Amino acid sequence: xxxxxxxxxxxxxxxxxxxxxxxxxxxxxxxxxxxxxxxxxxxxxxxxxxxxxxxxxxxxxxxxxxxxxxxxxxxxxxxxxxxxxxxxxxxxxxxxxxxxxxxxxxxxxxxxxxxxxxxxxxxxxxxxxxxxxxxxxxxxxxxxxxx
Ligand SMILES: NC(=O)c1ccc[n+]([C@@H]2O[C@H](COP(=O)([O-])OP(=O)(O)OC[C@H]3O[C@@H](n4cnc5c(N)ncnc54)[C@H](OP(=O)(O)O)[C@@H]3O)[C@@H](O)[C@H]2O)c1
Numbered sequence: 359x360x361x362x363x364x365x366x367x368x369x370x371x372x373x374x375x376x377x378x379x380x381x382x383x384x385x386x387x388x389x390x391x392x393x394x395x396x397x398x399x400x401x402x403x404x405x406x407x408x409x410x411x412x413x414x415x416x417x418x419x420x421x422x423x424x425x426x427x428x429x430x431x432x433x434x435x436x437x438x439x440x441x442x443x444x445x446x447x448x449x450x451x452x453x454x455x456x457x458x459x460x461x462x463x464x465x466x467x468x469x470x471x472x473x474x475x476x477x478x479x480x481x482x483x484x485x486x487x488x489x490x491x492x493x494x495x496x497x498x499x500x501x502x503x504x505x
Pocket of ligand 1: 378398427432450470471478
């Protein structure tokens with residue numbers, strides 16, 4: 359981080375982001391240099407960063423959840439499919455809409471090689487999840503320890 363801070367002071371780097379770090383590592387980095395974005399593994403069923411995202415939002419730091427749709431082993435759950443069907447959406451759209459719910463600092467970058475999926479994923483930004491459904495979704499993934 360010290361080298362990156364020096365490069366930033368010299369004007370060679372404008373902004374610095376972090377990826378795959380624990381809360382302790384993030385706090386340590388932030389003591390050295392301003393951080394504008396954190397990208398960590400986070401999705402409906404992988405919730406280690408639940409508390410950390412809010413802390414970052416309070417300080418105006420963006421958070422990009424990677425593998426938002428479970429990456430190489432796409433998300434599959436009968437419960438999620440039922441919820442999606444009840445809202446006239448696909449499970450992937452619900453998984454993305456859930457990520458956008460809690461905090462304005464979330465930057466979503468779902469990967470796709472399909473134009474159809476890209477369109478579906480964009481529509482997820484317009485989905486409103488009712489609070490009782492949100493509670494069911496929240497209970498699907500237990501927050502884990504760490505960031
Ligand atoms: N910082 C890091 O260490 C790190 C690590 C991993 C990933 N990332 C980043 O995170 C981002 C997302 O990662 P990712 O693309 O690997 O994982 P992802 O977004 O969780 O999942 C992509 C998978 O979901 C499928 N998919 C996407 N939209 C869909 C839809 N509407 N319906 C059904 N299936 C759908 C895709 O298949 P189709 O192609 O068929 O749509 C693909 O198999 C990328 O920008 C990546 O660079 C960062």
